[in-house]
Amino acid sequence: MSFLKSLFGFGGSRAADEAPTAQASIEHKGFTVTAAPFRNEGQFQTAGTVAKEIDGETKEHRFIRADRHASMEDAVQFSLMKGRQIVDEQGERVFR
Template sequence: MGLFSRLFGGNKSDKAKVEVEPIEYKGFLIYQEAIEESGQYRIAGRIEKEIDGELKTHRFIRSDVLSSCSDADEFMLKKAQMFIDQMNEQIFD
């Protein structure tokens, strides 16, 4: 049964969702979540902050793609920090 399942797409192994550890920056939490696309990685992630008891989230996706996941995550971190510096809590408006 296992052979036929693999051949015909049954029991596909879904990519396990990896729990991303956030990086705290000036009270914001930055989650680096590069998106794999055709062997490259799109710079993506999210920025979160609890404001007045409500968790606010800003999804961050750029058009840039890089050859390694770690490079995409590092670039995302730098861009997110710059965005926070420029916009502060207005990110969520």
């Protein structure tokens, strides 16, 4: 039924539902981890970036995870934790 609602314009604006809503950054082992969760289907989706300057060039890896949260604060904290985990597990290999 939701497909039909969106097809005929009764489902609201999906673009507004998925727009970024907040950001927070931390430094972790020389990387900058930025949380960028966004609203998706009434909850907040885990997302962010891991960045580092290498040889004068800023490299960036974007991530989105399936985890969703009821509050923006929870989503930001979880996104930062996921970014730290990516750095700990992959380090600079994440940019390859």
